[in-house]
Amino acid sequence: MTFHPDRFFSDALTRLREEGNYRRFADLERRCGQFPRALERCEGTSRDVTVWCSNDYLGMGQHPDVLYAMHRAVDEVGAGAGGTRNISGTTRAHVELEAELAGLHDKEAALLFTSGYVSNWATLGTLGARIPGLVILSDALNHASMIEGIRHSGARKVIWRHNDLADLEAHLAALPAETPKLIAFESVYSMDGDIAPIAEICDLADRYGAMTYLDEVHAVGLYGPRGGGVAEERGLMDRLTVIEGTLGKAFGVMGGYIAASAALVDFIRSFASGFIFTTALPPAVASGALASVRHLKMSQSERAAQKARVSQVRAGLDRLGIPHLDNPSHIIPVMVGDPVKCRYLSDVLMSRHGIYIQPINYPTVPKGTERLRITPSPVHSGTDVAKLLAALGELWSQCQLARVPQAAE
Numbered sequence: 001m002t003f004h005p006d007r008f009f010s011d012a013l014t015r016l017r018e019e020g021n022y023r024r025f026a027d028l029e030r031r032c033g034q035f036p037r038a039l040e041r042c043e044g045t046s047r048d049v050t051v052w053c054s055n056d057y058l059g060m061g062q063h064p065d066v067l068y069a070m071h072r073a074v075d076e077v078g079a080g081a082g083g084t085r086n087i088s089g090t091t092r093a094h095v096e097l098e099a100e101l102a103g104l105h106d107k108e109a110a111l112l113f114t115s116g117y118v119s120n121w122a123t124l125g126t127l128g129a130r131i132p133g134l135v136i137l138s139d140a141l142n143h144a145s146m147i148e149g150i151r152h153s154g155a156r157k158v159i160w161r162h163n164d165l166a167d168l169e170a171h172l173a174a175l176p177a178e179t180p181k182l183i184a185f186e187s188v189y190s191m192d193g194d195i196a197p198i199a200e201i202c203d204l205a206d207r208y209g210a211m212t213y214l215d216e217v218h219a220v221g222l223y224g225p226r227g228g229g230v231a232e233e234r235g236l237m238d239r240l241t242v243i244e245g246t247l248g249k250a251f252g253v254m255g256g257y258i259a260a261s262a263a264l265v266d267f268i269r270s271f272a273s274g275f276i277f278t279t280a281l282p283p284a285v286a287s288g289a290l291a292s293v294r295h296l297k298m299s300q301s302e303r304a305a306q307k308a309r310v311s312q313v314r315a316g317l318d319r320l321g322i323p324h325l326d327n328p329s330h331i332i333p334v335m336v337g338d339p340v341k342c343r344y345l346s347d348v349l350m351s352r353h354g355i356y357i358q359p360i361n362y363p364t365v366p367k368g369t370e371r372l373r374i375t376p377s378p379v380h381s382g383t384d385v386a387k388l389l390a391a392l393g394e395l396w397s398q399c400q401l402a403r404v405p406q407a408a409e
Contacts, residue, residue, distance in 0.1 A: 030062075073284040080282050081279060086276060097293070100290055104227070105229075109262045111265045120145035123268050126268055134181070141186075184215075190331065191371075217245055217246040241260060251289055252292055337368055
């Protein structure tokens, strides 16, 4: 039988739609200086919407310091970097940003990548491929970029149950003492919003002679007195071999990085194909990120305001009995548990209320745990919160979704 590629693709997409897992992208135009406001464009028309699911957690993508730095860089040096870092793409902005990031995490050096995904993929892939006999112990809920990097490396991978210290220790104890080991995990897990027991993991690493690799992409800028992440907040940065972060979430721009010892960073710089063979970040992007990092090192107001908004939304959901995962982070997963209803809720929030929250369905989360992932920011107003809660309460009743009984006063 002849293979028809387009028919195969169409059939696969049809199945996705029937399951409620087909992803549709909203055509949004963010308004400079007015985040979380945006314009939704559809079939020649446009209307105002409020974004409630952005990873620009602090609104730094609209901050005047960031915009000024990017405009100035474009005016001074132009648009692109001009090539890969080793050919012609290293600029003063890259050098200064790497130094700033190393200082943020109290490490000897840092290395920039084009995204957080690439930094994980390239670093874990290189460590796993180049360290003879390395075993990488990976948390079961690690991000796809970490999983792909480990898989690409060809190193032996051991998956331990999510945040389960006893399971991690059992796997460590089963390995010969002389075996090189690397524990790979995240601080804030982006879909459930829970936080790893970093100190206890470091204790196990010390006990069994393992290196540690901490992904802080959903924490940098947000936690710690200077925005260094959960590890800074808990005074643990010196105990971690590698800290990986992003510039595309709380810092509001684009890019990824690692911070570690000078020797490890130089090793990755010299051997990682994902660094060597890709065009460098544009200098304007690096300049904007540098301004953002420097601002959040000094300013506490954005973090404080965000925490207040998160608490306000959580309290409102509790009053309405709308189920959401209890966690200590800034991420509020509102649990729906059905892909079709999750998609419907998202569509109606947008069409009827001008509220944009993308549904989170399989394979991003397991089937039966579909959710709306809400990320309150310091630039959401009290009126925004009231409108969000009213809309969710109305739709919860319309869809006859289960509510959580309120605890007795």
